[in-house]
Amino acid sequence: MSASVKAYDELITRLKKSALLRSCSAILEWDEQTYLPPAGAGHRADQLALMAGMFHQEATSPEIGDLLQELESASEWEADSIEQANIRESRHEYDRMTKLPRRLVEELSRVATLSHHAWVKARQENQFKDFLPWLEQMIDLKREQAAALGFHGQKAYDALLDEYEPGATxxxxxxxxxxxxxxxxxxxxxxxxxxxxxxxxxxxxxxxxxxxxxxxxxxxxxxxxxxxxxxxxxxxxxxxxxxxxxxxxxxxxxxxxxxxxxxxxxxxxxxxxxxxxxxxxxxxxxxxxxxxxxxxxxxxxxxxxxxxxxxxxxxxxxxxxxxxxxxxxxxxxxxxxxxxxxxxxxxxxxxxxxxxxxxxxxxxxxxxxxxxxxxxxxxxxxxxxxxxxxxxxxxxxxxxxxxxxxxxxxxxxxxxxxxxxxxxxxxxxxxxxxxxxxxxxxxxxxxxxxxxxxxxxxxxxxxxxxxxxxxxxxxxxxxxxxxxxxxxxxxxxxxxxxxxxxxx
CATH class of the missing domain: 1.10.1370.30 (Neurolysin; domain 3)
Known part of the structure; x- marks a missing residue:
């Protein structure tokens, strides 16, 4: 087994471990929006913030950066191959994630959970003013996220858009x-x-x-x-x-x-x-x-x-x-x-x-x-x-x-x-x-x-x-x-x- 193949296998192992953490968050988020009692929102916010921080730590480990650097210097990956795509997109995600401090990732997760429950109630009662403080917090956090990501002179919004439609502006x-x-x-x-x-x-x-x-x-x-x-x-x-x-x-x-x-x-x-x-x-x-x-x-x-x-x-x-x-x-x-x-x-x-x-x-x-x-x-x-x-x-x-x-x-x-x-x-x-x-x-x-x-x-x-x-x-x-x-x-x-x- 060549060194680059060994490095690739190690990268895949680490990606799958990160994905398992993310899937644990996904089930908590699903439960939050379907069956969670309203009084449990604060505790769920803490749970999801913890999970977001754990995922961020795993996904931004220096070892992943080292593996990507080694794999990118190898010349054996064919264009449009599965291996080349996994390396390219892993680099894209790694570079995004490493620009974000864990504190911000956790706070975004925590506020999103609490904000969701505030939105549900405000929507039911037709009261925008009740949701407004949460919207203000979220916009401030998303502006901070966009600034951390940076986008080479393009709009700050593009840094957020890139998460959903990579490469688009x-x-x-x-x-x-x-x-x-x-x-x-x-x-x-x-x-x-x-x-x-x-x-x-x-x-x-x-x-x-x-x-x-x-x-x-x-x-x-x-x-x-x-x-x-x-x-x-x-x-x-x-x-x-x-x-x-x-x-x-x-x-x-x-x-x-x-x-x-x-x-x-x-x-x-x-x-x-x-x-x-x-x-x-x-x-x-x-x-x-x-x-x-x-x-x-x-x-x-x-x-x-x-x-x-x-x-x-x-x-x-x-x-x-x-x-x-x-x-x-x-x-x-x-x-x-x-x-x-x-x-x-x-x-x-x-x-x-x-x-x-x-x-x-x-x-x-x-x-x-x-x-x-x-x-x-x-x-x-x-x-x-x-x-x-x-x-x-x-x-x-x-x-x-x-x-x-x-x-x-x-x-x-x-x-x-x-x-x-x-x-x-x-x-x-x-x-x-x-x-x-x-x-x-x-x-x-x-x-x-x-x-x-x-x-x-x-x-x-x-x-x-x-x-x-x-x-x-x-x-x-x-x-x-x-x-x-x-x-x-x-x-x-x-x-x-x-x-x-x-x-x-």
Missing amino acids: SEMIEQAFSPLRNELVKLVAAIHDSGISPDVSILTRKYPVEKQREFSISAAEKIGFDFHSGRLDIAAHPFCTGIGPGDCRLTTRYDEHHFPGAFFGTLHEAGHGIYEQGLLKEYFGTPVGSSTSLGIHESQSRMWENLVGRSRSFWDCFYQSAQAQFPEALTNVTQEDFYRAINDVRPSYIRVEADEVTYNLHIMLRFELEQALIAGDLQPTDLETAWNEKFTEYFGITPDTPAHGCLQDVHWSAGLIGYFPTYALGNMYAAHFFNAANQELGGLDELISRGEFVPLKEWLNQKIHQQGKRYRANRLLEVVTGESLSHEPLVAQLSRKYSELYNL
Whole structure:
């Protein structure tokens, strides 16, 4: 065994040990958002801060730095090989982590836990002022984190964005978003001017929660989520977390009088879960056993939620089952009317319940606001006013409560600043991937209408999930589709679908 191979094996051993620590934190975080009694928040904050410090100590050990330096000087690693990718991405993560003091890592974890519980209560009571002190603490900590990371003259925000979309910058994202925004505004206007207004009251009839749960689970299982290796629970804000091989947790939330929320939320999280379950188990804890980026991750959830779940072909397969599950709500509703209702386009307050066309505008609003928060151009105390003003500018309606405005998302309470743009990137990636899969598999609409989801799932497993971090996001897109990221495939898909629905 050569010295470099021995060093590589030692690196992998250390990475897997760090990953086990991180997975312990993940189960504590999942429990925090699902079953933890509110009075236990302080103790859980201390537990998670301790775990974060232990992980940081393990992940930043000088021995890892020495191993990386030795491996980088070796010449035997082929370009795009598993070994080369693990070394490259381990260096990226090591350099980020070693710039952060353990004190800051622990404090970010502690405040995120306490902030989350404050956010849940403030959202329930519609009181932004009750969450504001925690938001101020979190923004101060994230500014400190960005300063510690540094980004060679670029925006401080970019240092935070890099955690979720490695290699991306706010300038690159704005270049991608700008033409998309222009096209979406025109499409929204055309839909509004069509005068067509689907009967969305169909979706607010009585849908018993237990029946929703059963129907959502059956759909998630049908598209490929393995409940033998996962589960579905309730949380204030839906999420998916991959604990480790054989253990992936989904959450959703139910409203007896709003069918789309839980159903499409569950499909969305199941898309994340299928990605987590598709990672190569033997590489757990290494970059090649981890997701490429949050943008790629969101491409999977948004694809199953929208390109599959809101398609006509999906309901060719599922609508009779839906009528049987919800006879009181749907017995006298045609499939066409139901399809039009779930694809209704109109300005709305809640991002996770927004239609495909306006959804990206919700993301762009948050992208602008969180950049301003980190730059200091917007202070947390002014966030509610700034949100409402910008929302009115974007959508022509003004949030009537904080819960419908700046308190609706969990991300800022958890310190996930830089995450939001990955949703819109995910929509763009998804359009590229779906086109490629459609071409290679010979017509996804027919497969989906017959309930044959395995071909698409296996295509995604092979082309995307099993690649892990072998490639960065844009390079993966090129490898899989032969294309560079563009707004055009997404705009084309939306235009085709909604031109037919609204006679454009």
